[in-house]
Structure formats: C-alpha cells, structure tokens
Amino acid sequence: MRSSNPVFSRRGFSRDNGYAGFNAQQPQAGGPAVGTNPYAQGTANPYTDGATNPYATNPYAQDAQLGAPQQARGNVMTIDDVVSRTAMTLGTVVLTAVLSWILLPVDPGNLGKSYGIGIGAALVALVLALVQSFKRKPSPAIILAYAAFEGVFLGVISSVVSTYIADGVVPQAVLGTMAVFAGVLFAYKMRWIRVTRRFYGFVMAAVMGFMLLMVANLLFAVIGGGDGLGFRSGGLGILFGVIGVVLGACILALNFKEVEDGITYGAPREESWVAAFGLTVTLVWIYLEMLRLLSILQGDD
Template sequence: MGVFGLQTSNPAFNSYFWKKSRNYTKDKMSINGIILKSFAMLTLVTITATYTWQLFFSGVSIKWYTAIGMFVAIFCSLFISFKHDSSKYLLPIYALAKGFFLGGISAYAHKHFPYLPFQAIAVTILTFFVMFILYRFKIIKVTREFRAIIITAITTIFMLYFIGWILRFLEIDVSFLWGTSWIAIGFNTLTAIVASFSLLLDFYYIDRQLGRYSKEREWLATWGLLITLVWLYVEVLRLMKKLAIRF
C-alpha cells in the first residue's frame, strides 16, 4: 500500500522507474556497481562543497553559489524523475550542484558553531551503517505496513516544508519548522528519524532489483541513495544547530 500511488519514500525506487527497460543488456545491476558510483558521486559533492567552503572563509559571498546549486539540483532531480534514463548524464551535475548547496549551508553553520558540520557528517555516516546493519540482519523488517507508515510520514513532512517555504516568502513565520523551540526541536528530531528509516526502504528496493535490471539502472539507484543521504545530513545539521542554540 502506498501514498499517492508511490511504493517507496524515494522517487528513484518507485515501480514506475523500475519498469522493464527496452534496452536489454546482459550486464545486470550489482551492489559493487552501486557502491562505486555512490563513492564517485559523493566525491563530486565533496569537491564542490570544499570549494564553496574555501570561498566563504576567504571572504567571498557564496549566496548565489548556494542558491543556484540548490535550484540546479532540484531541476536535475525533476528531470531524472520524468526521464530516468537521463540519470547517467545528469547525476554528476546533480552531485556537483548539491555540493555547492551543502558547502554553503555547512560553511555558515561552521562559522557560528565550529566543527558542527563535521559532527553532522559523522552522525550521518554512522546512521547509514547502523541502518544497513539493521536491514542486513533483519533486525527491522521492511514490511508493507512499515513502508506505508514511512511513506506517509515522508509525504506529510515534505508537504509541511513546501507550505512552510511558501508562507516564509509571504513573511509568515512557521515556528515549529524554522524556530528553535522545543516543539521545533521535536519536529526536527522526528524528521531526522524518518530520513534514517527511509534508508531502509532504499536498501529494500535496491535489494529487490539486483541482478534483474540492466547495469544502467545503477545510476538511478545511486541517485536515490544520494537523495536520502543528503536529506539525512541536512536534517541532522539543522537539529544539531537548534540544540547548540538552546544549550
């Protein structure tokens, strides 16, 4: 059972994107291929993030780097969503653009709270491996009910964020989204937990497709994992900033 016809929290792992390809190849998806592509894309993210970071601390304004990076990443994701065969070509652009965005928000956070981004990265990496172990040893089973709950939670969260961004442009403050109250911290904690559980759904859908679809689909799988990891890092960073302000 899904929400709005979706079968997973991540559009990259929706059944629409995994329908049988017309281009048949003997080479099939493999976990090694996904791992290699993930490391390559994360390297691209790191390159542009480091560059933006250095610009910021050398006194250069990075406002446009961060904003343009965010919008380019959104455009690439939307295009891949409707034209999934383009993931092979657009994913590197997405990774580079996302690096500008992440480098920008991380530099701002580091300026006010030294080393906070590095702590957020460590928490994100640790969470990834914890979720993988929980999935690998079936400590948490990804059942239909579990998927339905996580999908519903993610859909609700993103709808709230979307409404919150619109209201923010209208100069209407939604304190539980952007504030530092205990309610805001509670909401941010919930979103970070949901982002963590989203990794389990990603593992589940990748696991189901290994050896069944063409090797080209490894790009789509990598895109899906990257989306979740970036979301998790952003939520963890926001939560840690709010806690740092409170304490």
C-alpha cells in the same frame, strides 16, 4: 509515470508498476513462472492487476521457474556497481562542497552573494533531480551534475552554519549521517527492518506530510518573518529535526530494498546509477536534518 519525488525515482516505486520487490519469492524449481521474478521475461507484477514489469524484456534475468540464467549474466547490476556509482556521486558532492566552502567567503560583506549562489545551486540541483526522476533510463551525466550542484549548496550552507550559528557542528553532522547510514544498514541486514508495502506507504505519507509542513513554515516565515510556525528552532525545532532524521533512516531502508531486489532479480547494470542517485539524495536529506538538529541543540546550550 514514475514518481515525481526524487527520493523514490526508480522503477520499483513507479505508479504504473507498483513495487515489484515487495514480498517477492525467490525462484524455486517447479514454482510459478509469473509473479516471482520481477525482472524475468514476461513476468507480470502481482500488484498491478497484470501490468508487465518494466524489465520484462531483460535478457539477463534469471528464469523464474527454473532458477537458472537464461544466458550469460554479464550486464546485470552487482553490489560492486552500486558501491562504485555511489562513491562517484557522493565523491562529487563532497568535492564541490569543499571547493565552495573554500572559494565562497561568508564574511558579512559577501554573505548575500554566498546565499545567492547556494540557493541558485540548490534550485538547479532540484531541477536536475526532477529531470532524472521522469526519465525512463538513468543518465549518469544528469546524476553527477545534480551531485555537483548539491555539493555547492551544502558547502555554502555548512559554511554559514559553522561560521555564524554553531561552530564545529559540521563534522558532528557528517559523523551523525554516517552513523545513521551504518545503523540502518546493519538493522536491515539483520532483518530488524522489513520493507513491506505497508512500510512503504507509511514512509511515503509521512515524508509528504513532513515536506508540506516545512513548506508551510517557510511561507509563514517569508510572510510574517521570524521562524514562521516555529519548526526550525526551540523544542518544536528539535522534535521536527528528530522526525526528519528518522524519516531519512526509513528512506534509507527503502533504498537498500531497491538495491537488494535489483541484484537478486537481475536488474540491468545501468540501474546501479538509479540506486546511487537515491542513496545520495537520502544521505543529503539526513545530513541537512542532522545539521539543523545539532545547530539547535548547540544553540540551546
């Protein structure tokens, strides 16, 4: 079974397969045929006590022992595939966000309606993300539909924040998200960030704890009113906003590791949709945390 967390919804992070890419060695002549290329035929995953990799039958994977292609590699994932699919998903998010901002008024008389549409779109996006997470193969239609509904939610929430809480904060949040993406990508390419099993475990535990605290804060806010446990305002809100952005940056590193391993070990081209999905979910996370953090900072001025 694959992870139910949409951020980690990929074969690399499936519960039954472990993470085949961690500490994987590059194919070398005369090297072992098992436990090197996680996408090669018959390759066993060294982290699952002999369990076979989900791409064990990939006819396009490199031969793990000889380091040579088994046949013409015309159906494998490339960086261009990942870039183009990610551009499609993020473009869909941006387009629907802009349209919802323009078409859904946020004046006091229609604020409730706008909130309802935004929350409804967020719930639909969550359901679609979970559906994709449990599918064995990526579905471009589901991923693009998720991006569309997520964009509606982002457009509504951004419009409300810009109109009633912190004017001008949305462009700052967008630039901040782009800066985090560029910074993590640079650090990853320079090998300042090394994604290991320990790193993955730490990030997973931290993300789960963070999400549980946010859910608890929401429940207290609904029951007792106000800001619940205080995680959304003041000094505590700033602290958790910074933590949220840092966790998003860590998740980005995991996304980059997925892309790198998929390209190195000959993942099927369809897996580029999974990579695009993961990157989109992570960037949405970072944007929302950046928007909340900047709103608090601007409100405290």
